[in-house]
Amino acid sequence: MRLILAAGAAALVAACGTSAADGEAVPSAIVGKAPAAVREVTIPSGTLLQLTLNTSVASDTSQVEDAVAAELTNAVMVGGRTALPSGALVAGVVRSVDSSGRVKGRARLALDFTSVTSGGRRYAMSAEHFSRQASATKGEDAAKIGIGAGAGAVIGGLLGGKKGAAQGAAVGGGAGTGVVLATKGEEVRFPSGTDVSIQLSEPLTVRVSR
Numbered sequence: 001m002r003l004i005l006a007a008g009a010a011a012l013v014a015a016c017g018t019s020a021a022d023g024e025a026v027p028s029a030i031v032g033k034a035p036a037a038v039r040e041v042t043i044p045s046g047t048l049l050q051l052t053l054n055t056s057v058a059s060d061t062s063q064v065e066d067a068v069a070a071e072l073t074n075a076v077m078v079g080g081r082t083a084l085p086s087g088a089l090v091a092g093v094v095r096s097v098d099s100s101g102r103v104k105g106r107a108r109l110a111l112d113f114t115s116v117t118s119g120g121r122r123y124a125m126s127a128e129h130f131s132r133q134a135s136a137t138k139g140e141d142a143a144k145i146g147i148g149a150g151a152g153a154v155i156g157g158l159l160g161g162k163k164g165a166a167q168g169a170a171v172g173g174g175a176g177t178g179v180v181l182a183t184k185g186e187e188v189r190f191p192s193g194t195d196v197s198i199q200l201s202e203p204l205t206v207r208v209s210r
Helices: 002-024 140-180
Strands: 037-045 050-052 067-072 076-078 081-084 088-100 108-118 122-123 130-133 195-199 205-210
Touching: 002 195, 037 076, 050 108, 067 108, 081 205, 122 205, 130 195
Parallel strands: none
Antiparallel strands: 037 205, 050 067, 050 195, 067 088, 076 081, 088 108, 108 122, 108 130
């Protein structure tokens, strides 16, 4: 009887020892890993962001609200630390677009960049819109009209003296104007890879590793 009780007690002690050992073999670090320490950094309003377009846009093909993608060309530094790394993705849309008209109305294109993604987090941002307007062509238009009038005067003079020259000039000038009417001005085009710059209109707070 004593042998049976002794054997039971030994088994109980062994079981308790195994449980204790098992408990010591499972450290708390395996249960959950502590998150990496981060801190907030505020990029001040007025900071210039240099971007490279990943999307092609143009005044004669793009539409309002078309998505536009870009990435930071240079890192943004605050207090000697990187707030936004080079290559951070920047997203936006076409804000407004006007294709070139005839005689008047130059092409215009404006882009709004509204968010930036860094470290797996996406941040809404407010920035001045980026816009461009096509160059004026008034000088070229005047030259076309002048050439038309001059050529008409020469032809009219050959045919009918001074009166013919005056009539020919009027006809020639009209022909020159017709050329301008039939010709559209330049368009605004930004192919993928174009470098653009925007300026923050409000402070932007992001999270970075300590």
